[in-house]
Amino acid sequence: MGSSRYGCRPTKRTGNVGCTPTIRTTASTSTVSTTTRPCTNARGRSFSYGFHTTPVLPSVLKKRSADSSSLISSSSEQQQQQKEKKRRKATVESSSASTTTTTTTPANDGGPAEVRVLHILKKHEGSRRPSSWRNPKITATKEEAHEELQGLLEILQEEANNPKELRATFEELARTESDCSSAKRGGDLGFFGRKKMQPAFEEASFALKKGEMTKTIVDTSSGSHIILRIG
Structure with missing residues (x-):
């Protein structure tokens, strides 16, 4: 049978290389370690082959450990730092949103x-x-409309000191x-804000106090009005 690359002869019983797998290692913190393997060559002579390694010094291990700790740190x-930046950004955005939602535009005057x-x-x-x-075709003049409203205004002014009776x-x-479709609700237009009605009507309505009625007739492009504020 041929010899192995290390000059070792396989045994017939096991088929394995006839090398004793015993490893002897001499280690030192300052010297080279040598590992030897005893073998028998093809002629039956014993010999050993070996290899050596340089041990890692404690100072090197300490430095590697320090470097690793530094990287982790x-x-x-x-x-x-990333978490702190995200937290600060979230705080600023939240504060900005809060300021925006709580800002309101005050009512005019x-x-x-x-x-x-x-x-x-x-x-x-x-x-x-x-x-x-009431009338599908109105032909009355503006003056006639005013006369009719003036008569109604005189009736209403008699109740001016009694808010409940006035209403x-x-x-x-x-x-x-009333020629308005709100007549079926007693003339109630409900609540409305600025710039929802014609300017003259809006101005007269917002100038009244609650329970107060206009003392004169208010004219708009829709016609002539008497107004009573109830809210």
Whole structure:
């Protein structure tokens, strides 16, 4: 049988190389370690082959450990810095959102943002739409409309000192005399804010106090009005 690359002869019993797998190692912190393997060559002579390694010195191990710790520490610091940046950014965004949502625009001149009124409308031939539920074709002049409203205004002024009676009388007259579709609700237009009505009507409505009625007739492109603020 041929010899192995190390000059060792395989045994017939096992088929393995006839090398004794005993390893003797001489280690030192300052010298080279040598490992020997005893073998028998093809002629039956014993010999040993070996290899040596340079041991890692304690100082080197200590330095490697320190470098590893430094890397871990540096990575940890970077992660902490990233977390801190994210936390600060979230705080700033939250503060900005809070400031935006809590900022409100005050009402003009410190007045109410909305008012609620009743009104009685008298249309005339010069109205934007000279027709109503009461009369499909209105031909009365503006002066005639004013005369009719003036008569209603005198009736209402008799109740001016009694808010409850004033409102009841106003609603009753609106149901029968107003040319607005709100007549069926006693002239109630509900709540409305700025820039929702025609300028003259809005100005007169916001100038009234709650329970107060206009003392004069208010003209708009829709017709002529008497207004009572109820909210």
